[in-house]
Amino acid sequence: MINVTVWNEYRHEKTDEKVSEVYPEGIHEQLKNFLQEDFNVRTATLDEEEHGLTEEVLNDTDVLVWWGHIAHDEVSDDIVNRVHERVLQGMGLIVLHSGHMSKIFIKLMGTSCDLKWREADETCRIWNVKPSHPIVDGIGEYIELEKEEMYGEHFDIPAPDELIFINWYKGGEVFRGGVTYKRGNGKIFYFQPGHETYPSYYHPKVQRVIKNAVRWATPTDSTYPTYGNHQPLEKI
Amino acid sequence: MINVTVWNEYRHEKTDEKVSEVYPEGIHEQLKNFLQEDFNVRTATLDEEEHGLTEEVLNDTDVLVWWGHIAHDEVSDDIVNRVHERVLQGMGLIVLHSGHMSKIFIKLMGTSCDLKWREADETCRIWNVKPSHPIVDGIGEYIELEKEEMYGEHFDIPAPDELIFINWYKGGEVFRGGVTYKRGNGKIFYFQPGHETYPSYYHPKVQRVIKNAVRWATPTDSTYPTYGNHQPLEKI
Amino acid sequence: MINVTVWNEYRHEKTDEKVSEVYPEGIHEQLKNFLQEDFNVRTATLDEEEHGLTEEVLNDTDVLVWWGHIAHDEVSDDIVNRVHERVLQGMGLIVLHSGHMSKIFIKLMGTSCDLKWREADETCRIWNVKPSHPIVDGIGEYIELEKEEMYGEHFDIPAPDELIFINWYKGGEVFRGGVTYKRGNGKIFYFQPGHETYPSYYHPKVQRVIKNAVRWATPTDSTYPTYGNHQPLEKI
Amino acid sequence: MINVTVWNEYRHEKTDEKVSEVYPEGIHEQLKNFLQEDFNVRTATLDEEEHGLTEEVLNDTDVLVWWGHIAHDEVSDDIVNRVHERVLQGMGLIVLHSGHMSKIFIKLMGTSCDLKWREADETCRIWNVKPSHPIVDGIGEYIELEKEEMYGEHFDIPAPDELIFINWYKGGEVFRGGVTYKRGNGKIFYFQPGHETYPSYYHPKVQRVIKNAVRWATPTDSTYPTYGNHQPLEKI
Numbered sequence: 001m002i003n004v005t006v007w008n009e010y011r012h013e014k015t016d017e018k019v020s021e022v023y024p025e026g027i028h029e030q031l032k033n034f035l036q037e038d039f040n041v042r043t044a045t046l047d048e049e050e051h052g053l054t055e056e057v058l059n060d061t062d063v064l065v066w067w068g069h070i071a072h073d074e075v076s077d078d079i080v081n082r083v084h085e086r087v088l089q090g091m092g093l094i095v096l097h098s099g100h101m102s103k104i105f106i107k108l109m110g111t112s113c114d115l116k117w118r119e120a121d122e123t124c125r126i127w128n129v130k131p132s133h134p135i136v137d138g139i140g141e142y143i144e145l146e147k148e149e150m151y152g153e154h155f156d157i158p159a160p161d162e163l164i165f166i167n168w169y170k171g172g173e174v175f176r177g178g179v180t181y182k183r184g185n186g187k188i189f190y191f192q193p194g195h196e197t198y199p200s201y202y203h204p205k206v207q208r209v210i211k212n213a214v215r216w217a218t219p220t221d222s223t224y225p226t227y228g229n230h231q232p233l234e235k236i
Numbered sequence: 237m238i239n240v241t242v243w244n245e246y247r248h249e250k251t252d253e254k255v256s257e258v259y260p261e262g263i264h265e266q267l268k269n270f271l272q273e274d275f276n277v278r279t280a281t282l283d284e285e286e287h288g289l290t291e292e293v294l295n296d297t298d299v300l301v302w303w304g305h306i307a308h309d310e311v312s313d314d315i316v317n318r319v320h321e322r323v324l325q326g327m328g329l330i331v332l333h334s335g336h337m338s339k340i341f342i343k344l345m346g347t348s349c350d351l352k353w354r355e356a357d358e359t360c361r362i363w364n365v366k367p368s369h370p371i372v373d374g375i376g377e378y379i380e381l382e383k384e385e386m387y388g389e390h391f392d393i394p395a396p397d398e399l400i401f402i403n404w405y406k407g408g409e410v411f412r413g414g415v416t417y418k419r420g421n422g423k424i425f426y427f428q429p430g431h432e433t434y435p436s437y438y439h440p441k442v443q444r445v446i447k448n449a450v451r452w453a454t455p456t457d458s459t460y461p462t463y464g465n466h467q468p469l470e471k472i
Numbered sequence: 473m474i475n476v477t478v479w480n481e482y483r484h485e486k487t488d489e490k491v492s493e494v495y496p497e498g499i500h501e502q503l504k505n506f507l508q509e510d511f512n513v514r515t516a517t518l519d520e521e522e523h524g525l526t527e528e529v530l531n532d533t534d535v536l537v538w539w540g541h542i543a544h545d546e547v548s549d550d551i552v553n554r555v556h557e558r559v560l561q562g563m564g565l566i567v568l569h570s571g572h573m574s575k576i577f578i579k580l581m582g583t584s585c586d587l588k589w590r591e592a593d594e595t596c597r598i599w600n601v602k603p604s605h606p607i608v609d610g611i612g613e614y615i616e617l618e619k620e621e622m623y624g625e626h627f628d629i630p631a632p633d634e635l636i637f638i639n640w641y642k643g644g645e646v647f648r649g650g651v652t653y654k655r656g657n658g659k660i661f662y663f664q665p666g667h668e669t670y671p672s673y674y675h676p677k678v679q680r681v682i683k684n685a686v687r688w689a690t691p692t693d694s695t696y697p698t699y700g701n702h703q704p705l706e707k708i
Numbered sequence: 709m710i711n712v713t714v715w716n717e718y719r720h721e722k723t724d725e726k727v728s729e730v731y732p733e734g735i736h737e738q739l740k741n742f743l744q745e746d747f748n749v750r751t752a753t754l755d756e757e758e759h760g761l762t763e764e765v766l767n768d769t770d771v772l773v774w775w776g777h778i779a780h781d782e783v784s785d786d787i788v789n790r791v792h793e794r795v796l797q798g799m800g801l802i803v804l805h806s807g808h809m810s811k812i813f814i815k816l817m818g819t820s821c822d823l824k825w826r827e828a829d830e831t832c833r834i835w836n837v838k839p840s841h842p843i844v845d846g847i848g849e850y851i852e853l854e855k856e857e858m859y860g861e862h863f864d865i866p867a868p869d870e871l872i873f874i875n876w877y878k879g880g881e882v883f884r885g886g887v888t889y890k891r892g893n894g895k896i897f898y899f900q901p902g903h904e905t906y907p908s909y910y911h912p913k914v915q916r917v918i919k920n921a922v923r924w925a926t927p928t929d930s931t932y933p934t935y936g937n938h939q940p941l942e943k944i
Binding site for chain 3: 324343344345346347348350351352353354356357358386388389390392394395397406407408409417418419420461462463464465466467468469470472
């Protein structure tokens with residue numbers, strides 16, 4: 001069974017009533033709720049020791065799901081480097097919503113990962129532009145969210161390996177809202193929905209996408225390439 | 237269980253002793269031999285009615301494996317169009333070796349698909365350049381074939397969605413020997429090994445790649461997008 | 473100086489008053505009007521002999537601009553093959569608006585090139601998602617068209633080599649409205665604006681994009697690769 | 709005229725006779741020698757103040773060429789961040805040979821950038837696999853270097869935006885030896901040749917590639933996207 005670790009900053013939920021009404025146990029618990037239907041799920045949060053991401057936990061994680069927002073800076077560089085190394089060695093990584101500005105995502109992307117944003121209770125329609133991809137299995141043509149935070153282009157990311165979703169916002173913007181990357185032995189998926197005051201992680205199609213992404217991101221090959229000095233395989 | 241149809245031109249084997257020594261029952265039967273360990277496999281050949289690719293057969297096929305060489309022109313355009321439509325609707329397609337010049341591959345690629353070639357009993361080393369990909373699961377750093385036909389760059393294909401393998405040849409050339417494409421709802425994998433006089437399809441790693449590719453190419457999403465006139469989803 | 477040939481079907485303008493009011497001399501003449509500020513421009517239309525695309529004309533064309541809509545089927549396969557071959561040999565091709573369903577575009581793409589559409593006088597905002605690209609030089613963050621035909625996803629094209637623009641429509645759809653492809657020695661740019669009843673080709677930024685694209689698509693390398701049997705470069 | 713800054717670590721040349729015989733004035737001076745035929749060129753080296761890469765110098769640089777090897781760690785993080793920011797704002801970056809392990813390249817790539825290597829005086833043949841690209845203008849099918857350091861796959865980089873060259877080595881390896889990336893407003897080209905004891909930067913085709921790359925990487929669009937809170941463009 002696939003081992004998933006859901007990591008959540010877990011700050012908004014403790015201090016902001018609007019958030020705790022939507023996610024009373026924390027965003028991580030709601031993510032766990034539906035992921036555990038299919039996977040073996042544990043959670044980890046910022047204020048735990050080593051942010052809950054010990055060597056042991058990471059070595060036992062096939063796919064790490066990441067939600068963070070106001071405390072990106074409090075994540076220690078050592079833990080970021082540890083996660084980074086694990087991704088290159090094969091661990092899947094699913095970065096949600098405001099995680100676009102997390103240290104780990106920025107480190108993996110190499111760009112600023114900045115974007116436009118607006119909280120205005122507006123409709124967001126997430127169009128499936130890659131119908132052959134396993135991440136959109138069962139999703140159909142689009143996902144409609146009555147209210148979601150606007151994230152708009154330009155989104156300063158590398159051209160994705162695969163563009164899966166494009167978001168439409170009522171206020172006039174578009175956004176590459178679902179993108180995949182392969183880095184080293186690892187697979188990465190960024191997915192836009194999940195502002196802390198909206199119930200996006202209760203939406204069946206959002207849940208389905210995240211579940212599909214976990215399956216897609218699970219490591220497949222256990223052999224890490226060898227690097228460094230190399231003897232010739234043929235006579236020179 | 238995944239339904240695989242192995243299509244073979246099946247001409248060399250009937251007329252060329254050097255080929256029938258390697259593949260006495262035909263290349264398709266050897267492909268079937270190892271694929272049926274994991275999948276539900278049928279075969280089809282050029283000289284059958286409708287080349288064995290009736291509507292019924294194709295509708296019951298998850299992944300089609302294609303080997304052709306000297307008789308590409310004898311494949312009827314109607315059947316090519318039928319396969320093409322099925323690929324866009326989701327059927328996986330694995331094109332092997334000289335299938336690069338098949339009508340169906342050229343139609344899907346939109347380019348000439350031409351390349352350099354040479355039959356010289358030379359070593360071919362197929363390097364894995366995408367270790368995170370499910371197609372290379374269990375393959376390691378490279379596959380070494382003692383003898384394979386040289387296929388060399390420039391290979392006139394679209395930039396692949398994913399470059400999986402790069403081939404090295406003793407005579408001094410390189411080749412993008414494993415490439416993936418997504419087209420419509422379908423997934424396509426081209427793989428270089430398989431000259432008719434060499435036993436490449438008996439090589440365990442070549443078999444493993446083709447099996448992995450079948451799994452990867454299996455359709456995941458049953459919803460075909462709708463096209464044409466579209467009513468607005470928002471008030472204009 | 474770069475030699476541009478503007479090809480137009482030139483049918484709507486002769487029969488539909490709404491069109492001839494916008495483009496009294498034909499769409500090709502308006503395209504020529506602004507392109508000739510920077511380039512050496514000729515035009516060609518469907519009803520000319522060989523559709524105006526003789527060997528001589530094509531051999532003297534660096535970049536071909538294509539507009540067609542209701543008469544795609546009347547373009548002869550021979551001419552399509554001739555254009556196709558020239559693109560693979562290096563001629564640039566800029567396909568505009570409804571040209572997405574032209575024979576030449578479909579042949580180059582290998583997919584159905586189908587999409588959703590609607591004529592509803594609605595706002596179209598074309599977002600620049602690749603600010604580093606020469607095609608968006610001087611364009612800024614977006615182009616806003618008061619009225620343009622809606623083209624919506626899913627757009628059945630290969631994943632573009634480069635995604636340049638994403639269109640937003642008031643009615644709720646999105647569209648990959650500017651995409652590049654390299655095929656053989658040639659470069660291709662598809663650009664969405666240009667419904668025959670709207671004045672999009674008078675818009676300064678639309679003009680700027682098309683001019684930039686002509687420069688980008690101009691052939692750079694005169695050496696066509698050699699294909700076929702190849703002697704070894706090293707001792708085998 | 710395009711302003712190029714050639715940055716060189718400039719250490720090998722001062723201490724290793726085998727290197728100073730090939731590049732008596734330093735690698736940067738040889739790069740400058742041929743680049744100044746077409747561009748406005750200055751040089752900068754590690755041991756200058758701020759490594760010669762002051763704000764002023766970088767603001768006046770269209771394209772930065774980077775050669776480093778044994779002293780990557782001595783490049784200060786502040787300067788790396790400064791270069792990184794300039795690249796995202798549009799400055800072109802050409803990373804040569806052992807620069808694959810420079811801090812700036814690793815930061816932009818987000819991966820380990822590791823590879824296999826060997827110094828064995830062996831033949832390297834650099835195949836052009838993207839004949840339509842301006843970087844290969846005038847290069848033909850391949851560049852042959854009698855002796856070059858072997859760099860072999862797996863090369864731990866993101867899938868390049870464009871794969872331009874694949875290297876063949878006599879010892880049996882292959883390598884993605886010319887790759888492009890767009891990051892933010894900037895363009896990046898990595899090119900393999902240039903081991904310090906071999907005269908690769910005297911080779912006319914290597915020079916031609918680097919010149920072509922400078923032209924390709926020159927900034928085209930002066931508008932940097934705006935990020936952050938964004939007012940709606942449409943009524944919500």
